[in-house]
Amino acid sequence: MLTFAEKRTRSSDVALTGYHEVALQQLRTNLQLMDWRFGDVSDVGPILDFASGFGRMIRLLVVSVPKSDIWVSDIQADAVAFQQEQFGVHGIASTTTPEEFEPGRTFNFISVASLFSHLPDDLFTRWLVKLYSLLNPGGLLCFSVHDQVLLGEVRALPESGIDFDHTSENDALDTSVYGTTHVSEAYVQRAVQRASGSSAFIRIKRALAYEQDMYILQKGEASAAAPFRFEYGPWGWVDQARMTQPGRLFLSGWAATVDTETSITSVEVRLDGKLAQVCMPNFQRDDVRAHFGNDAFGFAISDSSGTTRIACDSEAFSGCGWECHVPCDATNPGHFLEVTAVASNGWRCPLYLGSIENALN
Ligand SMILES: C[S@@+](CC[C@H](N)C(=O)[O-])C[C@H]1O[C@@H](n2cnc3c(N)ncnc32)[C@H](O)[C@@H]1O
Structure with missing residues (x-):
C-alpha cells in the first residue's frame, strides 16, 4: 500500500x-x-x-x-x-x-x-x-x-x-x-x-x-451492549505547500467531519513539535463538496423487517477550506512539519507529517 x-x-x-x-x-x-x-x-x-x-x-x-x-x-x-x-x-x-x-x-x-x-x-x-x-x-x-x-x-x-x-x-x-x-x-x-x-x-x-x-x-441474534452508533472522525488533506518568501511557508487544504454532533475546531501546525500556527477552516471548497456529492455518508441497517437509512451531515464540506502562513527557519527545510485537524470531540487527524522540503509542491 x-x-x-x-x-x-x-x-x-x-x-x-x-x-x-x-x-x-x-x-x-x-x-x-x-x-x-x-x-x-x-x-x-x-x-x-x-x-x-x-x-x-x-x-x-x-x-x-x-x-x-x-x-x-x-x-x-x-x-x-x-x-x-x-x-x-x-x-x-x-x-x-x-x-x-x-x-x-x-x-x-x-x-x-x-x-x-x-x-x-x-x-x-x-x-x-x-x-x-x-x-x-x-x-x-x-x-x-x-x-x-x-x-x-x-x-x-x-x-x-x-x-x-x-x-x-x-x-x-x-x-x-x-x-x-x-x-x-x-x-x-x-x-x-x-x-x-x-x-x-x-x-x-x-x-x-x-x-x-x-x-x-x-453471527446469530446476540444483542449489542448499546444501540448502533458510529463516528467517522475528522478527515482532510494539505493541498498546497510553498515558500512565499524566505522564512514564510504557505499551507492550504481542507478539513471536515461528517459527524452530526462534531465540528472541526482547528487546524494546528507544528514545527519540530512546537505549535507554530493555528487556523480554522472557513472558506468554500466546492471541489471537495463536488467530489463527495450529496448523501455520500450515512448508514443502512438491514434486517428481516427491511432497511433503515440514516443520513450524515450533508453540510459538512461547506466551509472546509483552510489556509495559513507559517514563519519558519528558511535555512532548515528539514524541519519536521505536522499539520493536524482537531475535532470538537478531541479526535485528531494527521494531514501532513514529514519534512517541509518533502511537503513543498
Ligand atoms: C489493499 S491491501 C489491504 C491491506 C490492509 N488490510 C490495509 O488496509 O492496509 C489487500 C491485502 O489483501 C491481501 N490478499 C490478497 N489476496 C489474499 C488472500 N487470498 N488471502 C489473504 N490476503 C489476501 C494482499 O496481500 C494485501 O495485503
Missing part, C-alpha cells in the same frame, strides 16, 4: 502521512465496533485481521488489545512474518482458495479492510462464506468494499452488480484473483444471504478513509 502511494504521490512523507491517516481511522472504526458489540475492547476475545497487509491497523491495535488475542493473516507470507516479529501477534498463512483456508480456530471479531474491494465475483462470495463460518456465535465480521458510486462516470455497473477490473496496486498478486472491484448494495446483500442465511447487515458508507463502504455482519 505504502509503495503504491509513494509512486502516486512522489513523496515518501505524503505517502506515509496517508498511511498513518488511514491506520488511525481504521483503528477508530474497529474500536467503535468492538465497543458497540462487546461493551469494552478488552472483552472482545480472539480477533482476526484478515488480509492484514503489513499491519497498517495492527501496529495501533496492539496498544489497546492484548497481543495474545490478535491473529493476522495474509497471502503474502513476509507480511505475516513481519507482524509476528514486530508486533508479537499470531500469524496464519492464507490461501488463494477460500475453502483451503483452515486457521484451526474461530474468532469473535474479524476485520477485512480492502480485500473484497479487489476480489472477482466468484471469490467475493466464497471468501464471505469462509470468513463468516469462522465467527463464533455473536461475533462480528466487518469488511470494506468499493461502492458502485466510486465508479462515477467511468463506466456503468453491469447488471450482475459487480465490476471487476484486472488491475490493482499490488504487482505481486495474480490479477485474475486480485484486481479492483466495485459493487452495488444489492450485490453485497445477495452475498451476505449466501454466507449467513440472513439479509441482516449494517452498511456504513465511506467508513474506510472516507472512501470504501464498510459492511458489518453479526
Whole structure:
C-alpha cells in the first residue's frame, strides 16, 4: 500500500502521512465496533485481521488489545512474518482458495479492510462464506468494499452488480484473483444471504478513509451492549505547500467531519513539535463538496423487517477550506512539519507529517 502511494504521490512523507491517516481511522472504526458489540475492547476475545497487509491497523491495535488475542493473516507470507516479529501477534498463512483456508480456530471479531474491494465475483462470495463460518456465535465480521458510486462516470455497473477490473496496486498478486472491484448494495446483500442465511447487515458508507463502504455482519441474534452508533472522525488533506518568501511557508487544504454532533475546531501546525500556527477552516471548497456529492455518508441497517437509512451531515464540506502562513527557519527545510485537524470531540487527524522540503509542491 505504502509503495503504491509513494509512486502516486512522489513523496515518501505524503505517502506515509496517508498511511498513518488511514491506520488511525481504521483503528477508530474497529474500536467503535468492538465497543458497540462487546461493551469494552478488552472483552472482545480472539480477533482476526484478515488480509492484514503489513499491519497498517495492527501496529495501533496492539496498544489497546492484548497481543495474545490478535491473529493476522495474509497471502503474502513476509507480511505475516513481519507482524509476528514486530508486533508479537499470531500469524496464519492464507490461501488463494477460500475453502483451503483452515486457521484451526474461530474468532469473535474479524476485520477485512480492502480485500473484497479487489476480489472477482466468484471469490467475493466464497471468501464471505469462509470468513463468516469462522465467527463464533455473536461475533462480528466487518469488511470494506468499493461502492458502485466510486465508479462515477467511468463506466456503468453491469447488471450482475459487480465490476471487476484486472488491475490493482499490488504487482505481486495474480490479477485474475486480485484486481479492483466495485459493487452495488444489492450485490453485497445477495452475498451476505449466501454466507449467513440472513439479509441482516449494517452498511456504513465511506467508513474506510472516507472512501470504501464498510459492511458489518453479526453471527446469530446476540444483542449489542448499546444501540448502533458510529463516528467517522475528522478527515482532510494539505493541498498546497510553498515558500512565499524566505522564512514564510504557505499551507492550504481542507478539513471536515461528517459527524452530526462534531465540528472541526482547528487546524494546528507544528514545527519540530512546537505549535507554530493555528487556523480554522472557513472558506468554500466546492471541489471537495463536488467530489463527495450529496448523501455520500450515512448508514443502512438491514434486517428481516427491511432497511433503515440514516443520513450524515450533508453540510459538512461547506466551509472546509483552510489556509495559513507559517514563519519558519528558511535555512532548515528539514524541519519536521505536522499539520493536524482537531475535532470538537478531541479526535485528531494527521494531514501532513514529514519534512517541509518533502511537503513543498
Ligand atoms: C489493499 S491491501 C489491504 C491491506 C490492509 N488490510 C490495509 O488496509 O492496509 C489487500 C491485502 O489483501 C491481501 N490478499 C490478497 N489476496 C489474499 C488472500 N487470498 N488471502 C489473504 N490476503 C489476501 C494482499 O496481500 C494485501 O495485503
